[in-house]
Amino acid sequence: MKALVFREANAPLELSEIEVQTTDAAHVRVTLKAAALNHRDVWITKGLYPGIVPDVVVGSDGAGMLGDRAVIINPNVDWGPDSDYPNQKTYTIRGNPTHGTMAETILLHPDRLADKPAHLSMAEAAALPLAGLTAYRALFRKARLRAGEKVLINGIGGGVALFACQFAIAAGADVYVTSSAQEKIDKAIALGAKGGALYTEERWSKAFLKQFGGVDVVIDSAAGKGYGQLMRACNPRARIVNYGGTRGTAAMDPPSLFFKELEIYGSTMGSDEEFTAMVAFVNEHKIKPVIDTVFTLDQHADAFAHMAAGKQFGKIILKI
Amino acid sequence: MKALVFREANAPLELSEIEVQTTDAAHVRVTLKAAALNHRDVWITKGLYPGIVPDVVVGSDGAGMLGDRAVIINPNVDWGPDSDYPNQKTYTIRGNPTHGTMAETILLHPDRLADKPAHLSMAEAAALPLAGLTAYRALFRKARLRAGEKVLINGIGGGVALFACQFAIAAGADVYVTSSAQEKIDKAIALGAKGGALYTEERWSKAFLKQFGGVDVVIDSAAGKGYGQLMRACNPRARIVNYGGTRGTAAMDPPSLFFKELEIYGSTMGSDEEFTAMVAFVNEHKIKPVIDTVFTLDQHADAFAHMAAGKQFGKIILKI
Structure with missing residues (x-):
């Protein structure tokens, strides 16, 4: 499958053909329809984010399909049991060191998924998780x-x-x-x-x-x-x-x-409990994320350059 | 009576003979035995504290006698009813704009007084209020x-x-x-x-x-x-x-x-409720304030110079 991969700091991200990981009983495979850029991705490409590793698919935000269920992805990885504070030993954000969302598919534990809010398009839904949380x-x-x-x-x-x-x-x-x-x-x-x-x-x-x-x-x-x-x-x-x-x-x-x-x-992102509450809040108030520009996965370099320029008003999306 | 008066910024404090204020039904006259210096006093002499006025007796901390009752003075002036936050319109600290403790006597509302902890000398008791609070x-x-x-x-x-x-x-x-x-x-x-x-x-x-x-x-x-x-x-x-x-x-x-x-x-000093709790804590744990040096009121210039030099370990006291 096609995926956008971080190889090393201060080098361009690579849109590579990588092997689809085999799944197991604990995970499901989501077909991604859209991903969103975050400043975190830019820090990673510069090698300025702590704990990053090479050869990892980038991207914290994604929306897609699990069979015929439309879903969004909780970008939390091992926040831990206390909603007040993250567990500093285990907590990371998806997209490095864990494989991210700028790919055709992603393997996830089902507890990382929430129903896509019905009033949002796939692009809008992909804009929501990290920034909304x-x-x-x-x-x-x-x-x-x-x-x-x-x-x-x-x-x-x-x-x-x-x-x-x-x-x-x-x-x-x-x-x-x-x-x-x-x-x-x-x-x-x-x-x-x-x-x-x-x-x-x-x-x-x-x-x-x-x-x-x-x-x-x-x-x-x-x-x-x-x-x-x-x-x-x-x-x-x-x-x-x-x-x-x-x-x-x-x-x-x-x-x-x-x-x-x-x-x-x-404050650093948010807990699983807050993710659930945030999605409920967005549904209740029918909040529509503001989208600045939608690029294709092939246009990833343009999308990252647009983010680096800092002129955007709203999220920058990669359609997959 | 003798009192140490702030006349204007960047001029020496004046040890002046000033008229004893006449009292009224709402106030009592405390005979001061000791006062303590605080950084606030130094800022005031430099004109670097907000809301200060000339011709005011300096000093936030005092211990003395009300008749035969040994007392310490709560340096709060109109904190207001909410212990969480001071009333920004009324709250000041004694010693400017309200007359302070570096004088032979001071007129106070009785609610500004607490019993001197029995295990403390007058000098130690004078060290406690502002810094302890x-x-x-x-x-x-x-x-x-x-x-x-x-x-x-x-x-x-x-x-x-x-x-x-x-x-x-x-x-x-x-x-x-x-x-x-x-x-x-x-x-x-x-x-x-x-x-x-x-x-x-x-x-x-x-x-x-x-x-x-x-x-x-x-x-x-x-x-x-x-x-x-x-x-x-x-x-x-x-x-x-x-x-x-x-x-x-x-x-x-x-x-x-x-x-x-x-x-x-x-955090800015503390509330009346906290003053009461602090004095109780000091009594309970028999805490002895650390005194660096005791000066007389006549030696006020030496005392302030000692404070400005920043070499002290503990409070600087004026014995009155």
């Missing part, structure tokens, strides 16, 4: 978001940021976004956000506070030098959740932290 | 410390750090410390700490992890460039509490934060 845990378990609170999503356009935006709106929160592009802020407002700020403006938090007031929750994956602006946009006792740090070391401002008694939480 | 909230409310956990106190020697060390040991935790001076680490070990590290060693967390393993709680008031080393010394799901940031902006490491799902909490 990450947004769900960050908002609801870590930030303990309540209806009526104000949420700031930093860097709208990425998959997790968009799910966080849609989930928070569905949960009754007022959502604000930041971006380097006014166009993305406008698109977020079209989705239901109340407003936004260009983080490229120096000390943007000052104008933000004047226009919108402070926020109770911040969802961030950038960190970096601008972190203090996020903290300044916070109300007292606000919660900031980081599920990434694409801009590197955060310039964390101690007086904001202690005078306002802020709380900062690290 | 800050350490108590940071350890028990914010970090939710449990017996058997490992606690790292960054920068041992300051008042809060020493109370955090003593309280955590009394609560059944294993305590580790950092310092720039081996002598201070040795003194902490004499108090019951299990070990320590010199934070002046580059990447000290590596040797620390090898020797002692990771920690579950970090108590810090430095922040600054070395923050990442504290995060690297953490076990998964550890809690870091900051009640200060003497080294400025923290270089916060996102991968440590999200892969280990760390939690960072800002």
Whole structure:
């Protein structure tokens, strides 16, 4: 079968003809229809993700068919029994070191499967698992978001940021976004956000506070030098959740932290229990993932280049 | 009466003869026997503390006599009804803008007073309020410390750090410390700490992890460039509490934060409820505050210079 394989760091991924693994009593074979890209895949190709190994099929997100049952794949591998925290010895994310979803088929334990939400296409369903789960845990378990609170999503356009935006709106929160592009802020407002700020403006938090007031929750994956602006946009006792740090070391401002008694939480994807709850939430609120572009598996290099350019608004999909 | 007065930023404090305020039905007059210095007083003299005003008696900590009752003073001013979070509109700390404790007498509402723990001298009792309360909230409310956990106190020697060390040991935790001076680490070990590290060693967390393993709680008031080393010394799901940031902006490491799902909490002194609980804890465990040096009120300039030099191990006291 055809599969997109990680061979070594800083080399192109290879679309290879690989042997179909033989199944056993514990596993089932899912025929994949779509997969989605995540920043994690990009870190892996650069060799910048811990614990990765060569010659593994990439991809954490997938949707497909198990016989005539349409399914989506839970990207968790051995999270462990405690929904509060992953087991640090066993937990990984599908797509390395475990074979991933950018292939024609995949062998899985049946407990990794959930029914595809009926209101979603295969491409939309493939967009959901990793990013939806990450947004769900960050908002609801870590930030303990309540209806009526104000949420700031930093860097709208990425998959997790968009799910966080849609989930928070569905949960009754007022959502604000930041971006380097006014166009993305406008698109977020079209989705239901109340407003936004260009983080490229120096000390943007000052104008933000004047226009919108402070926020109770911040969802961030950038960190970096601008972190203090996020903290300044916070109300007292606000919660900031980081599920990434694409801009590197955060310039964390101690007086904001202690005078306002802020709380900062690290969050890494989510548990099996949260995956089930997230899919139920998406079904209940009929949330439609935002798709930026659909590529074919053959166009994988274009898809990864598009992700690296960072211009997307929504998920980047590989149709299989 | 004699009182130490803040006149303006970056000018020496003035030991002045000021009028004794007339009392009313709501207040009582306490004759002060001892006061303690805090970093807050130093920030105030530099004009670097928010909301300060001129011509106010400095000092947050005091012990003295109300008639023949020996008392200590709760440094909270209008924390508000919610023990979880201070009321941001009303909450201040005694010593500016409200008159402080570095004076011969002070007028107070009786609800600001607690009985002096019988096992403490006046100097020891004056050392307790602000620093003890800050350490108590940071350890028990914010970090939710449990017996058997490992606690790292960054920068041992300051008042809060020493109370955090003593309280955590009394609560059944294993305590580790950092310092720039081996002598201070040795003194902490004499108090019951299990070990320590010199934070002046580059990447000290590596040797620390090898020797002692990771920690579950970090108590810090430095922040600054070395923050990442504290995060690297953490076990998964550890809690870091900051009640200060003497080294400025923290270089916060996102991968440590999200892969280990760390939690960072800002903490500012503590509530009235926590003050009562802290004094009870000190009585129960017969904790003796560590005193570095006792000065007279006339020697205030020497006392403040000693604090600014940062060489102390324990509280600096003014005998009145």
